[in-house]
Amino acid sequence: MTDPRWLTEHEQRAWRGYLDxxxxxxxxxxxxxxxxxxxxxSDFDVLVQLTDRDDERARVLELAQALQWEKSRLSHHxxxxxRRGLVERQECPDDARGAFIALTAQGRRTxxxxxxxxxxxxxxxxxxxxxxEQVDTLLAISTQVQARLDDxx
Amino acid sequence: MTDPRWLTEHEQRAWRGYLDxxxxxxxxxxxxxxxxxxxxxSDFDVLVQLTDRDDERARVLELAQALQWEKSRLSHHxxxxxRRGLVERQECPDDARGAFIALTAQGRRTxxxxxxxxxxxxxxxxxxxxxxEQVDTLLAISTQVQARLDDxx
DNA sequence: CCCAGATAGTTGACGTATCACCAAAGATAA
DNA sequence: TTATCTTTGGTGATACGTCAACTATCTGGG
Numbered sequence: 001m002t003d004p005r006w007l008t009e010h011e012q013r014a015w016r017g018y019l020d021x022x023x024x025x026x027x028x029x030x031x032x033x034x035x036x037x038x039x040x041x042s043d044f045d046v047l048v049q050l051t052d053r054d055d056e057r058a059r060v061l062e063l064a065q066a067l068q069w070e071k072s073r074l075s076h077h078x079x080x081x082x083r084r085g086l087v088e089r090q091e092c093p094d095d096a097r098g099a100f101i102a103l104t105a106q107g108r109r110t111x112x113x114x115x116x117x118x119x120x121x122x123x124x125x126x127x128x129x130x131x132x133e134q135v136d137t138l139l140a141i142s143t144q145v146q147a148r149l150d151d152x153x
Numbered sequence: 154m155t156d157p158r159w160l161t162e163h164e165q166r167a168w169r170g171y172l173d174x175x176x177x178x179x180x181x182x183x184x185x186x187x188x189x190x191x192x193x194x195s196d197f198d199v200l201v202q203l204t205d206r207d208d209e210r211a212r213v214l215e216l217a218q219a220l221q222w223e224k225s226r227l228s229h230h231x232x233x234x235x236r237r238g239l240v241e242r243q244e245c246p247d248d249a250r251g252a253f254i255a256l257t258a259q260g261r262r263t264x265x266x267x268x269x270x271x272x273x274x275x276x277x278x279x280x281x282x283x284x285x286e287q288v289d290t291l292l293a294i295s296t297q298v299q300a301r302l303d304d305x306x
Numbered sequence: 307c308c309c310a311g312a313t314a315g316t317t318g319a320c321g322t323a324t325c326a327c328c329a330a331a332g333a334t335a336a
Numbered sequence: 337t338t339a340t341c342t343t344t345g346g347t348g349a350t351a352c353g354t355c356a357a358c359t360a361t362c363t364g365g366g
Contacts, residue, residue: 006272011280014288017295022175023221024302042352060315068176073353075316080351097314097361119159125305127164129297135167137290142170144282149177152278195322213345226323228346233321250331250344 025125032121037114042077043086044118047111050087050103057090057102086110178278185274190267195230196239197271200264203240203256210243210255239263 007015030041039047049066050056058066064074078101081087086107092098103111127135160168183194192200202219203209211219217227231254234240239260245251256264280288 005276007276007280010292011288014292014295015275015279017292017299020221021295021298021302025298028302040352061313068173070354071315072317072355076352076354079316092314095314095362097359099315122168123158123160125301126168126298127160129301130294134290134294134297135164137287138294139163139167139170141283141287141291142167142174144287145174145178145279146170148278148282149174149181193322214343223324224345225325225347229322229324232346245344248332248344250329252345 028125029118029121033114033118036117037110039110039114043081044111044114046074046077046081047086047103047107048115050101051108051111055102056108057100059092059098060101063101081107181278182271182274186267186271189270190263192263192267196234197264197267199227199230199234200239200256200260201268203254204261204264208255209261210253212245212251213254216254234260 026041033039033041033044045067046063049063050058060074060078061071063069064071067074069077078087078089082089085104087101088104090100090102092100130138179194186192186194186197198220199216202216203211213227213231214224216222217224220227222230231240231242235242238257240254241257243253243255245253283291
């Protein structure tokens with residue numbers, strides 16, 4: 001605790017490289033997606049969740065859990081997306097407190113137009129650069145780190 | 154372009170796993186750092202840059218380049234850090250437009266107190282979970298993806 | 307039926323990120 | 337010198353994320 005175990009030179013390079021890669025990668029993905037479709041990465045994630053449902057709608061808390069977002073973040077974000085006509089709120093007959101969030105026609109058109117190019121960019125920038133073994137290792141790393149995150153509360 | 158090459162099932166799992174890991178990992182690191190020292194991860198990065206200099210100060214654009222931040226982001230951020238007493242502005246005699254940003258005594262105390270625990274958390278959550286080969290692969294992945302980012306403008 | 311506590315979702319305040327624009331100072335050339 | 341071009345840095349508007357507080361509704365025990 002008070003006696004730190006510092007990172008080795010090699011670990012420091014790996015850590016810095018990882019942080020820099022992530023910052024630059026998401027900045028590029030965000031910029032391209034925005035230019036291509038006017039969507040942010042967050043918009044994209046919300047719309048993907050909705051298109052994955054049979055009826056293209058979901059309860060707010062359901063979405064929050066699927067996205068791993070705080071409910072207030074989602075609430076603010078949905079208000080902005082609703083203003084832009086990407087989603088709409090529908091009353092929930094079972095529970096008058098609740099609301100359904102539904103994809104609008106414009107929301108569906110937008111995500112259907114944006115997704116192919118976005119996937120191509122991810123492929124170009126990431127998966128085309130990696131070997132199959134590296135992809136395996138990336139998944140293993142993600143799994144192991146998340147297991148530790150789960151362990152430590 | 155119009156004909157997407159979708160990700161394989163395995164690639165999708167790796168991509169989702171990676172995004173989820175990063176979101177959860179940085180959220181945890183941020184929360185712990187904040188609780189321990191009152192610093193944000195951004196504050197931390199700025200302070201590390203300053204402590205790395207001999208005279209514990211730097212020009213604004215120098216910092217912006219080192220951090221890979223936009224100058225306006227840095228300007229706003231420094232204004233807030235200055236208000237909290239972590240850094241101070243000093244006049245630049247060589248160039249009256251310019252400013253030095255210098256670590257304050259409080260800034261130095263804060264980062265020196267915060268860094269060991271932060272490094273321990275990174276080690277606990279990440280490097281203690283990985284084999285040496287996995288760390289190598291992480292560095293290779295970061296390098297390869299950043300090379301592609303460099304290539305594509 | 308009534309009320310306490312839980313649940314669904316929103317709101318407001320504040321810190322932060324980005325964008326576009328601005329201003330002051332320096333550099334360069336006529 | 338003046339004109340203009342570049343560099344250094346800041347500002348204000350707007351969007352976003354988080355926290356705490358809030359409203360409205362539901363649910364279970366008396």
